[in-house]
Amino acid sequence: xxxxxxxxxxxxxxxxxxxxxxxxxxxxxxxxxxxxxxxxxxxxxxxxxxxxxxxxxxxxxxxxxxxxxxxxxxxxxxxxxxxxxxxxxxxxxxxxxxxxxxxxxxxxxxxxxxxxxxxxxxxxxxxxxxxxxxxxxxxxxxxxxxxxxxxxxxxxxxxxxxxxxxxxxxxxxxxxxxxxxxxxxxxxxxxxxxxxxxxxxxxxxxxxxxxxxxxxxxxxxxxxxxxxxxxxxxxxxxxxxxxxxxxxxxxxxxxxxxxxxxxxxxxxxxxxxxxxxxxxxxxxxxxxxxxxxxxx
Amino acid sequence: xxxxxxxxxxxxxxxxxxxxxxxxxxxxxxxxxxxxxxxxxxxxxxxxxxxxxxxxxxxxxxxxxxxxxxxxxxxxxxxxxxxxxxxxxxxxxxxxxxxxxxxxxxxxxxxxxxxxxxxxxxxxxxxxxxxxxxxxxxxxxxxxxxxxxxxxxxxxxxxxxxxxxxxxxxxxxxxxxxxxxxxxxxxxxxxxxxxxxxxxxxxxxxxxxxxxxxxxxxxxxxxxxxxxxxxxxxxxxxxxxxxxxxxxxxxxxxxxxxxxxxxxxxxxxxxxxxxxxxxxxxxxxxxxxxxxxxxx
Numbered sequence: 001x002x003x004x005x006x007x008x009x010x011x012x013x014x015x016x017x018x019x020x021x022x023x024x025x026x027x028x029x030x031x032x033x034x035x036x037x038x039x040x041x042x043x044x045x046x047x048x049x050x051x052x053x054x055x056x057x058x059x060x061x062x063x064x065x066x067x068x069x070x071x072x073x074x075x076x077x078x079x080x081x082x083x084x085x086x087x088x089x090x091x092x093x094x095x096x097x098x099x100x101x102x103x104x105x106x107x108x109x110x111x112x113x114x115x116x117x118x119x120x121x122x123x124x125x126x127x128x129x130x131x132x133x134x135x136x137x138x139x140x141x142x143x144x145x146x147x148x149x150x151x152x153x154x155x156x157x158x159x160x161x162x163x164x165x166x167x168x169x170x171x172x173x174x175x176x177x178x179x180x181x182x183x184x185x186x187x188x189x190x191x192x193x194x195x196x197x198x199x200x201x202x203x204x205x206x207x208x209x210x211x212x213x214x215x216x217x218x219x220x221x222x223x224x225x226x227x228x229x230x231x232x233x234x235x236x237x238x239x240x241x242x243x244x245x246x247x248x249x250x251x252x253x254x255x256x257x258x259x260x261x262x263x264x265x266x267x268x269x270x271x272x273x274x275x276x277x278x279x280x281x282x283x284x285x286x287x288x289x290x291x292x293x294x295x296x
Numbered sequence: 297x298x299x300x301x302x303x304x305x306x307x308x309x310x311x312x313x314x315x316x317x318x319x320x321x322x323x324x325x326x327x328x329x330x331x332x333x334x335x336x337x338x339x340x341x342x343x344x345x346x347x348x349x350x351x352x353x354x355x356x357x358x359x360x361x362x363x364x365x366x367x368x369x370x371x372x373x374x375x376x377x378x379x380x381x382x383x384x385x386x387x388x389x390x391x392x393x394x395x396x397x398x399x400x401x402x403x404x405x406x407x408x409x410x411x412x413x414x415x416x417x418x419x420x421x422x423x424x425x426x427x428x429x430x431x432x433x434x435x436x437x438x439x440x441x442x443x444x445x446x447x448x449x450x451x452x453x454x455x456x457x458x459x460x461x462x463x464x465x466x467x468x469x470x471x472x473x474x475x476x477x478x479x480x481x482x483x484x485x486x487x488x489x490x491x492x493x494x495x496x497x498x499x500x501x502x503x504x505x506x507x508x509x510x511x512x513x514x515x516x517x518x519x520x521x522x523x524x525x526x527x528x529x530x531x532x533x534x535x536x537x538x539x540x541x542x543x544x545x546x547x548x549x550x551x552x553x554x555x556x557x558x559x560x561x562x563x564x565x566x567x568x569x570x571x572x573x574x575x576x577x578x579x580x581x582x583x584x585x586x587x588x589x590x591x592x
Contacts (some may be wrong), residue, residue: 202583237577281533287498
């Protein structure tokens with residue numbers, strides 16, 4: 001049982017973490033910190049937090065665990081503010097979608113606190129935002145990756161692991177580089193591809209000046225496949241800008257490799273190589289079928 | 297009221313067309329033609345068709361309308377078989393996902409019949425297949441494009457339009473080139489992108505030999521965004537091979553243009569141009585929001 005949990009950023013992720021831990025009976029008192037008073041008051045009404053912090057210093061006093069759930073672009077700024085008030089035994093963990101940049105920020109801003117810093121990333125859907133979207137079941141059966149530093153105490157990792165398990169998440173430990181590479185491939189690249197397709201359609205994708213295709217024409221004939229493909233293009237531009245920039249090295253590698261494969265497929269099409277094209281598609285479908293089967 | 301409708305290929309599309317017209321009371325007798333006896337018997341039991349054709353000649357005798365709902369790669373072969381038996385007044389329409397190639401096939405195989413040929417394309421989801429997936433409501437409020445030839449009689453277009461409207465579809469007329477360009481942008485390109493991403497993940501997307509990312513690692517951490525993005529990679533490889541080859545010119549143009557935009561975004565990322573990246577993403581999200589609003 002945690003006596004005092006501080007959540008910095010009580011949005012979808014922070015609020016859901018609070019609700020889940022409360023439901024599991026794992027925490028006595030939850031303090032919320034955030035930019036929007038209105039959102040914090042909403043979190044209070046929902047029972048996600050017990051108290052709105054008047055200032056960061058009093059919030060961090062006697063805190064057992066601090067959960068940092070702000071957009072990755074803001075993590076460094078918050079760490080700088082925290083650094084003066086953080087008590088030596090307080091465990092700090094976060095929910096950033098990229099891990100190397102958060103660790104770099106912690107190394108420079110919380111250097112004396114690394115033994116109690118446990119970087120984390122819950123892989124759970126986040127199209128909605130704000131405390132009003134919080135859900136005690138958001139992390140149930142979802143993956144949660146922790147990327148502890150060499151300096152991180154085993155005991156701190158264990159405590160954070162137990163908190164996430166109490167939320168129903170499946171916890172995996174790996175190093176931050178590996179995490180960022182995997183997420184670049186299965187999350188950041190698809191987001192970029194979906195944003196770009198949507199952007200292309202909105203600019204009118206016709207290149208024939210005699211018969212231009214205007215956005216309305218294109219969108220009028222876009223069907224349910226297009227809708228699902230572009231669902232992730234409905235995500236927050238600010239949040240995804242931060243993620244893509246934070247992980248740009250791995251992401252650019254993924255883009256390069258993907259472009260090579262797109263070029264290869266284009267050549268197969270141009271040469272009319274039906275068998276080769278079908279084999280790429282069949283391979284893709286079979287992998288997906290097995291994947292869905294393994295998840296069910 | 298049509299006295300005799302012949303459906304060649306009683307799968308999801310052919311079967312749904314039959315059920316919808318029957319429900320609308322627009323047809324007296326429906327004859328099914330197909331490769332799989334088992335599927336045709338299923339269609340008979342479902343009430344989609346009244347009769348399984350013993351041969352193409354007897355099927356086409358006195359037919360008022362023939363609906364060709366076979367994969368685009370098979371359209372030409374079926375037209376050659378039909379050509380000897382088709383009666384002068386029988387209207388022929390199809391459901392192929394690409395239109396220029398179907399028209400080209402019709403020009404060479406049904407040259408004397410072009411006045412009664414009305415090429416069509418219902419834009420309706422088709423992940424499932426076979427008569428057992430048929431649904432009388434499949435086309436309700438969906439788009440249906442007709443791409444009549446210069447030779448096509450107005451009366452034939454009118455009749456086919458009325459049939460589709462009776463199925464609940466929204467009918468639009470346009471030329472085949474425009475249709476194929478629009479579909480390359482909003483359907484064929486996204487399918488290629490989704491197949492390729494899935495294929496890439498299944499080959500293991502790691503390029504670092506010291507820490508390879510195997511498919512299982514990648515798929516284990518793929519979330520719901522990945523699942524929706526790749527839903528269309530569950531489509532039939534054979535069907536999509538045919539579509540991509542049939543429309544390869546327009547598709548290759550779309551791939552080239554998309555590659556250019558992907559390269560531009562990659563450069564923005566590499567140079568750390570957050571504002572430019574955010575603007576692409578924000579533009580995409582706003583377009584999608586307006587699109588969904590216009591559809592609801």
